[in-house]
Amino acid sequence: MTDPTTAGPESLFGPDSQFHRFFDDPRWALAMVRATVLEAAHPQIGAALIDSSTFVTHPWRRLRNTLVSLQRMFGADEATRQREAARLNRLHARLSGTDEQDRPYDAMDPQVRAWVVATLFESSVTMCRLSGQPLDRATMERLYAEFRAFLAAMGDRAGHLPPTLPEFWSYYDRMVAEELEGTEALRIILYRLFDHLPAPPLLGGLPTVWAAGRALAGPAIGTITVASLPEPFRRRAGLPEIPGAQTLMHSAYLAAGLARFLPDGWLRTDQLAGLLTLSPDSDDPRLATITALRARMKRAGALVRLVAPFPVQRSPEGAGGEPRRSAEEFFSEVLDQTGDGYLSWPDLAGMARELCTRLDLDEPAETRLYTAFADWWRELQTALDTDGDGRVSKDEYAVAVPSLAGPALIRVAEVLFDATDADGDQSIDAGEYRALFRTGFHRTVAGAEGRYSRSAFVQDFLAFMAGRRYSTAYDPLLTGA
Amino acid sequence: MSAASLRTRPCHVACVMDGNGRWAQRRSLPRTSGHRAAETTVIDVIEAARTAGVKWLSLYAFSTENWQRPTTEVDFLMHLVRRVVRKHAPLLHARGIRCRFLGVTDPRIPAALARDFADLTTLTDANRGMTLTVAFDHGGRQDIVEAARSLIRSGVPADAVDERHFASHLPFPDTPDVDLVIRTSGEQRISNFMLWQVAYAEWMFPPVLWPDFRAPHFLECLRTYQQRDRRFGGVPPHVNGDPRP
Known part of the structure; x- marks a missing residue:
């Protein structure tokens, strides 16, 4: 139907694209996590992440940058897209080296970049399937064409992603069965990142509230993500089968899918990410509207600490605003x-x-x-x-x-x-x-x-x-x- | 404030909580048990002040000079205060009392206690029922020195400094002047307590020791205060031998 080699890129990007319908979908957060895990399971990407990425220490910053970049790539403006593609290419060109077993990695390797796009596409499809609203064939074709065009816009020959959907699925299955490994980056994302996820800057002043929420949500996100990974890969990478994990995973996707009934504009991924990465010291006008909420949360945090029998002892940070750190x-x-x-x-x-x-x-x-x-x-x-x-x-x-x-x-x-x-x-x-x-x-x-x-x-x-x-x-x- | 404040309820009452040690000695108990017994009085007085409509209550809990006491007693006090703060935090909040701590600058204060002070302040910050100021590690002169420093740092010309301007550099500048200071146990000293704010305060020295001080004593002090004639240094109605110009 839609052949990306003949259809102009203009028709595939912009506000009417299938991608944009997903972008503000809350299920997409789960899908993005899943895609990142699948990326990290690729030995070359895993090595690059371990060596160079700041995502463990600065995950929110990374998230915001990724979303802004995707928006530029899938936006309506061709000039913005070309500029962003050039920027991404320069960024990736700086990421190369060798992993611990001396195998080379290179973020510019077309195979590697094809795999990143493949995980994004496959996770979007899977997110719909898992939440009980599978995509029809035409929509899936259209989405695939968009992602192929995304790869093409980066300047790579589209050939690294198979031209048709059936060929894609065999490519994907082969990658899962043969190429992916239980890399260190994968383990860090699954078991370290979520358990130690630092508070986004906006909530930085509420460590107790954040820690309490994370103690529940962290393992849950990890479990949900593992359960949503392809079975052959779970087996090969030795990821645990937890009883009830499948049910939890399906419920999470279903619940997130229900949010599509919210009024338009309630969920804007980019705005949410922008808000979370806002520094509390910023003078952004949006901050004023949430200051009241923040104050209430701060009080809640204070109360939690006061009534907790064994309060979390934070290191005496700066000892009352000392202007210099050790x-x-x-x-x-x-x-x-x-x-x-x-x-x-x-x-x-x-x-x-x-x-x-x-x-x-x-x-x-x-x-x-x-x-x-x-x-x-x-x-x-x-x-x-x-x-x-x-x-x-x-x-x-x-x-x-x-x-x-x-x-x-x-x-x-x-x-x-x-x-x-x-x-x-x-x-x-x-x-x-x-x-x-x-x-x-x-x-x-x-x-x-x-x-x-x-x-x-x-x-x-x-x-x-x-x-x-x-x-x-x-x-x-x-x-x- | 002028003659209108005559026989009205005091707006700001402060208590110098004196006599815990003597209370314990009289019972042949360690000094620390006197401090422990003081907790009941503190809560009783806070409650009495709130119901009597006092808008500002200040308690002198620990002075900068109290650091000279034996280390064991200081440690015990720190621990006790922390326990009291944590125990009563939800209650104080529920009563709509805004709590804050005057002083608390010494590095010897345990970090956990300072954290609890900060948390209680944050928790009750939006309350408007009554403001409870706990002077902890407080010294009146120290506050004035700090205000002077802050004033110099702000770079105001000397001529521009007046009382109002100076007071705005004191800690918690929104605190009104103290109307009534109650010092229990019969001791009659100021002991470096909120020196600037007590300038025109009425003082009362009930002989009862702080652990025995209860709501009725407090209300009695309020009554006596309302019968006093406050003049704020102005010309009183009848003065004998006052030279007229």
Whole structure:
């Protein structure tokens, strides 16, 4: 019916696409988790995730970036799509290496990228099947065509995804039966991410409420996801069969499916994600409307703690707003973006990636920023890696910390200033500031009368990075979950 | 406030909870049991004040000088206060009482206790029934020094500072002046308590020890207060030998 090689891409994307009907569907959250697990089970993707991804420590940031990216790719505007595809290609081109068994991985490998798209498509189909509303053949064909066009828009030959649906299913079954493995990334997602999922920035002040909810929801999401995976893969990867898991999984999909009866506009995935990743310090107007709710939740949290017989003892964080953190805290909260306990290039690349995404940088600004971070990494490595294992441990950092505002770090500050200063007038105005920090000047820049000078910017950046000062601007940017 | 406040109910009552140690000594009990017995009085007085329509109640629980007491007693007090706060938090909240803690800056205060103080403050923050200020690790002079620091930091010119302006830099600047201070056990000292706010307060020194102090004593103090003639340093109606210009 719909052949993606003949149909123009315009007809496959945009607000009328099948993809957009799914995008705001609450079942899609479950489907996305499932797709991510299937992606992580691919040995190459699993290795890339383990090495470079910041999703364990910053899952909410990652979620928001993914949703924004998907929206751009499936949006109506062709120019936006091409720009986003180019950006994704640059991002993926920076992700390559070898896994623990010295097998190479490369995020640009067309096979790998085809598998990512395949999991998204298959999980969307499965989500409908599992919630008792299977797609009819025409809709399924249309959806498949859209996802093939998505892959094609990335510049890969569409040939890596089979041209017809029947061929796709045999491709998919073969992948599940032969290629997928019980990778470490898969286990981390299933058993670590959900049990330790950090609170989204918006709920950051309510650790008790969050922990209580997560203790129930975390294992449930893991169980639901496992139960929804293809049976042959579950068997091969040695994933547990839990009694009742299938029923729980079906109920979850059914219940999420019922939400489609809610009035239009009640569930907007992108808005929800945007809201959750909003920093409580932000001056976003939406924040005012939820401040009341937040205050009530805070009180609930306080009451829970007060009546709990053995209260959760949080570390005496900052001891009443101490403006500077210890080297160990700074290492874990800011530098170690991948959360593996070591500082290495992927950590700094993760920072560079987040900054590029925030600022929506094009070439050559993006490469300049990455290069500045790479130079900083070499500077850190030379100064700190005393045992020569190619990475910096927390102890190595803590010992050497006073000597840390080297020329490469100052260069990072300057390059970041240039990238933020989009109009190149040597000062950052409110709009440019908002692009980077998602908040206006008001409290964060002392005495800035509508502009933020290069020297003040560099000074604040260094105070955060080398002086380890808390910052209402940089903390949400680099430490927010 | 002027003559209109004569014979009206006090808006802000403060209690210096004195006599726990002597109460215990008289019974040949350890000092700590006096503190433990004080809990009943605290709850009784809070309840009496609320029902009598007092809008602001302040309790002097622990002064900056109290750190000089024996370590075991200080530890016991910290533990006791924590237990009392946690035990009565839901009740205080249910009664619509807004709780807050004046002081609480010393790092020697256990983090868990400070956390509970913060939680109780958060929990009851929106209540408007009565405001209960617990002065814990409080020193009146310290508050004034802090206000002066904050004033200097804000960079106001010296000429612009008046009483109202200065008071706005004190902790909890929305707290009205204290109308009545009750110090139990017959001791007659200020002991560095809310120095700025007690400037025009009436003082009462009932001889009863704090653990024996109950709602009737409290109401008796309110009655006496209402019979007193408060002048706020203004010219009283009849003054003998007052030189006239």
